[in-house]
Amino acid sequence: MVSKQEQRSEETKKSILASAGVLFSSRGYDAVTMRDIAKEAGCSHTTIYIYFKDKEALLHQLSMPPILQLLEQVDTLLSEDSPPSDKLQAISLRVIEFCLVNRNMYNLFFTVKSVRVDEQTPEMAINQARNKLFGKLTESIQAVLGLNSQDEQLLLYTRIYFFNLYGIIATYSNSDETVEQLMGRLQPTFAESFEVLLIGIRSKVK
Amino acid sequence: MVSKQEQRSEETKKSILASAGVLFSSRGYDAVTMRDIAKEAGCSHTTIYIYFKDKEALLHQLSMPPILQLLEQVDTLLSEDSPPSDKLQAISLRVIEFCLVNRNMYNLFFTVKSVRVDEQTPEMAINQARNKLFGKLTESIQAVLGLNSQDEQLLLYTRIYFFNLYGIIATYSNSDETVEQLMGRLQPTFAESFEVLLIGIRSKVK
Amino acid sequence: MVSKQEQRSEETKKSILASAGVLFSSRGYDAVTMRDIAKEAGCSHTTIYIYFKDKEALLHQLSMPPILQLLEQVDTLLSEDSPPSDKLQAISLRVIEFCLVNRNMYNLFFTVKSVRVDEQTPEMAINQARNKLFGKLTESIQAVLGLNSQDEQLLLYTRIYFFNLYGIIATYSNSDETVEQLMGRLQPTFAESFEVLLIGIRSKVK
Amino acid sequence: MVSKQEQRSEETKKSILASAGVLFSSRGYDAVTMRDIAKEAGCSHTTIYIYFKDKEALLHQLSMPPILQLLEQVDTLLSEDSPPSDKLQAISLRVIEFCLVNRNMYNLFFTVKSVRVDEQTPEMAINQARNKLFGKLTESIQAVLGLNSQDEQLLLYTRIYFFNLYGIIATYSNSDETVEQLMGRLQPTFAESFEVLLIGIRSKVK
DNA sequence: TATGAATGAGTGTTCATTCAT
DNA sequence: GATGAATGAACACTCATTCAT
Numbered sequence A, B, C, D: 001m002v003s004k005q006e007q008r009s010e011e012t013k014k015s016i017l018a019s020a021g022v023l024f025s026s027r028g029y030d031a032v033t034m035r036d037i038a039k040e041a042g043c044s045h046t047t048i049y050i051y052f053k054d055k056e057a058l059l060h061q062l063s064m065p066p067i068l069q070l071l072e073q074v075d076t077l078l079s080e081d082s083p084p085s086d087k088l089q090a091i092s093l094r095v096i097e098f099c100l101v102n103r104n105m106y107n108l109f110f111t112v113k114s115v116r117v118d119e120q121t122p123e124m125a126i127n128q129a130r131n132k133l134f135g136k137l138t139e140s141i142q143a144v145l146g147l148n149s150q151d152e153q154l155l156l157y158t159r160i161y162f163f164n165l166y167g168i169i170a171t172y173s174n175s176d177e178t179v180e181q182l183m184g185r186l187q188p189t190f191a192e193s194f195e196v197l198l199i200g201i202r203s204k205v206k
Numbered sequence E: 001t002a003t004g005a006a007t008g009a010g011t012g013t014t015c016a017t018t019c020a021t
Numbered sequence F: 001g002a003t004g005a006a007t008g009a010a011c012a013c014t015c016a017t018t019c020a021t
Helices: A004-027 A034-041 A045-050 A055-079 A084-101 A103-110 A121-145 A151-172 A177-205 B004-027 B034-041 B055-079 B082-102 B105-108 B121-145 B151-172 B179-205 C003-026 C032-042 C045-053 C055-080 C084-101 C103-110 C122-147 C152-172 C179-205 D004-027 D034-041 D044-053 D053-078 D084-101 D103-110 D121-145 D152-172 D181-206
Strands: none
Touching: A004 A034, A004 A045, A004 A055, A004 B004, A034 A045, A045 A055, A055 A084, A055 A121, A084 A103, A084 A121, A084 A151, A084 A177, A084 B179, A084 D053, A084 D181, A103 B151, A121 A151, A151 A177, A151 B179, A177 B151, B004 B034, B004 B055, B034 B121, B034 D152, B055 B082, B055 B121, B082 B121, B082 B151, B082 B179, B121 B151, B121 B179, C003 C032, C003 C045, C003 C055, C055 C084, C055 C122, C055 C152, C084 C122, C084 C179, C122 C179, C152 C179, C152 D152, C152 D181, C179 D152, C179 D181, D004 D034, D004 D044, D004 D053, D004 D121, D034 D044, D053 D084, D084 D121, D084 D152, D121 D152, D121 D181, D152 D181
């Protein structure tokens, strides 16, 4: 059983994390101050330092859990018993949804940025997760195209596939609509984009 | 006739603008200080305020000329006597190059960002320019696909075309390579991406 | 009879005091935080406030026991049946050792520092102890020189003797060596300094 | 001719330096804040950063000029045509006066403290100056005692001489009296301390 | 008795901006 | 027109201390 204190503490921490998430997403990491986060979370800015080492720690704690969850979901989708192209489609949509839910935070995942050599642990973790995600997507594309993993064409068309994916995310990451609205309205568009792209690619691969 | 003073004055202003452009592009808007710009421009940081209301004004004045130049170049390309698909390809590559040259400044073009109600003029101007650019690209795509401008399919595939375009830009806008290096290395990749995409789209449009 | 609770309580207090002593001595008063002390003492930092009004109170409580112990030892040395000059030598070396063991804490003994008018008790106590120590040393010097306690020369040469003593302490109070190392290495030097000084003084006194 | 602006600027800088000097001396470097200095100097705390890189720079600018001046004066005294013992006496008194004028700042000269390896320039400069001073004093003592520079006795008695010197400085560096008052009142005492010490030492050296 | 939670005051430092010249 | 001087607001972060439990 958890005491009332522990409960309150947990609430405060969650509130800080949630506030930081909202603010980082809407205004960007640099533009958000610790006091902004505190005000949003309804506590003193010093309280944040009780739960998080510094501003950067906040950012990382904020980004690891969702990305790990995403990886798990991708794994689940990959292990399903369905045509490779269906899997790729599902994974792609899932990645899009994930990035839109985490809005501008996705920059954290997809840009290398500030990888300090001396204290590598947190960035390394994200780097690893990101590389894993890329690997899984590549794997899925490979299965769809029926290419050998050494084939130069695989790299080329994976890149191009990523352009489409990243373009979708970048286009709508600044939207004011909710993710539900966006996905509801545009999922067919996204699906179509992958479909036509794969048609084009297949015409080249063979 | 312009006096010598006016001439010197104009030179200073241009120097400030040029310096700000270089610095904003290479280090990002936030990371550049007014003193940095002044040092680069060879004047005092207070001098900047004679010509520009504040730092943001600098950014806006800075973004109009290149975007206008881009529009002009796109117009030139459009008016050339060559196959529509060649034109679209050329325009697309030109837009990519433009966005990479202006790096993180391109956010200014493609995101709405901080539209203050009281003094809308500069944002409006950029909005107009951007809309024009989108219009021209759409027009070019329309010509390639041979679609009616009212056709729902036009909107759909233009959107998808933009995904690819925007994805390329977003992918490489944080790169440390020079634009020359990037374009030299990846232009074939970019071209291939547009080609396969159009193949796929055409197979649907008929 | 003391209850178990009282016993535990006393232990905690002693632990805090001991930890603070170690830390103040090794890192200096200002550089040590209440949390540092608490961690070292194995309790919460708030617990410290149960036993001590504030950080400064800790410092004062910390300085009394050793200085009282020193006074006692000096008394023992004084009461021994040996030549006065041997006694003075022994006392001097003991004082040096004491000051080096308590390192930068010795400032507390030898400087007046922040005597608040409202709550004078702790400073008063230290003042008294210090004055007693000075008195005993003067007494010992007097015995060595065979001077009358009213003699002006006594004050003069006592002062000079203190210069030497204080100079030794000040010189080595910032050293990184342990007290054992320092005393082992330099005790002959210290002894020689007192010896030549007394030779010089005696040549003047008669 | 200097403009009014330059004059004001110079005044501000001097005022900051003077205020920092007073405060560092009376309360110690760490206990003084940039805002304290600014208030004392009658300017904003940010103004300090116009003239000095950071707090440490202030400290070093504050300490170099006087120590260089001291070195010069010691050189002058050394080059005079008078008995070695008179020179040593004069130099010793000069060093005492210097340290009392610069009160607790002398800690900066005489303690090694915080010599960072990476950015050595400022500390190095002070280190050099201090070593020069020590060298000159040793040289002077050597001349008085007529010892060979390799003689072990020279090191021993130089050390002891320094104890006396440093003891005097440490004793009066916290005094509230002005330097004039102190020197006027105690110069005979200081002179006597050196005299008896040298008598004692000479009796050993030969 | 003891503690985790929380905070206000304060640290050095930076920066866009204003003002007097 | 141009600039050096100056500043207030803000930044991330720390710490001694208080409060509710």
